[in-house]
């Protein structure tokens with residue numbers, strides 16, 4: 001097993017690898033993933049030094065959690081921190097974010113993951129008002145007192161939601177979209193999270209794969225893949241698909257991004273390297289659908305930091321091609 005750089009995940013006080021593993025794909029929501037392949041992806045990540053998995057109760061309606069639960073049982077030596085999420089199996093109304101529902105949601109995740117106490121539970125992009133509800137945080141504190149969960153956190157769509165949650169003393173970490181096509185959290189969220197001792201989990205780091213540079217205008221995604229059916233936010237927040245960037249714009253910008261890649265790295269690894277060197281980031285959680293992707297992503301942790309000239313060129317690319325589409329929205 002390779003040893004990867006570890007960082008403390010905010011107020012959990014626990015260390016996680018700087019490259020973690022996103023597991024939305026393992027639920028089957030990006031097209032079919034067979035069970036043996038899913039285990040192989042998790043194993044490739046762990047063998048490459050990953051000690052942090054991100055999942056949710058809704059990924060494959062529990063399949064992703066169940067696979068992780070079984071994997072973790074097989075590999076007790078791996079010492080993985082599993083962050084799950086709750087809330088999106090219910091109607092998205094603030095009235096559903098109450099203690100009794102939280103208990104029921106936690107209990108289902110505890111069964112799926114095969115643990116008494118969940119390591120970390122994140123509110124899964126709930127309606128905005130939920131982030132400022134005292135009753136919600138009181139209920140989350142109760143779950144900790146009941147030892148259903150060891151710690152709680154939030155996953156957010158916008159910088160404003162992140163700042164609301166960071167102000168609460170019990171929030172361990174914030175999960176937010178951050179990548180070379182999504183720069184706003186750099187100035188608006190990361191410094192405030194660092195001051196407060198709140199961890200930052202960077203999701204959608206490859207802009208749903210765009211930053212790998214492998215797609216063209218003609219690429220066809222599977223019908224059950226959100227990159228087919230959620231391009232304009234038809235099913236959930238548009239920002240979750242290609243990071244909210246129009247597909248044609250993203251393909252053109254990704255081709256330019258590929259021109260900035262240092263020797264010995266791929267565009268996907270360069271995007272991940274860029275994220276993990278941003279002050280305040282704890283862990284980046286790329287999703288992978290194959291063993292090779294999981295290994296390549298983990299290897300980004302060992303790349304040298306990108307030079308200032310590359311950081312400047314990425315900022316310039318964002319300003320020229322991407323900013324107008326996304327900066328004001330999220």
Ligand SMILES: NC(=O)c1ccc[n+]([C@@H]2O[C@H](COP(=O)([O-])OP(=O)(O)OC[C@H]3O[C@@H](n4cnc5c(N)ncnc54)[C@H](OP(=O)(O)O)[C@@H]3O)[C@@H](O)[C@H]2O)c1
Pocket residue numbers: 021022023024025030054055085124125155156175203204205206207208209210212214240268269285286287288289292293294296297
């Ligand atoms: N609301 C929330 O809280 C929320 C929302 C979204 C995601 N997440 C979490 O964040 C994780 C990461 O985000 P994401 O999976 O949506 O997007 P992502 O990591 O930006 O993109 C994942 C896609 O990138 C491609 N890819 C991955 N590694 C690659 C490599 N080394 N080389 C080339 N291509 C590569 C694959 O595309 P192909 O399938 O085309 O090969 C993969 O499906 C998720 O898995 C999930 O755990 C949370």
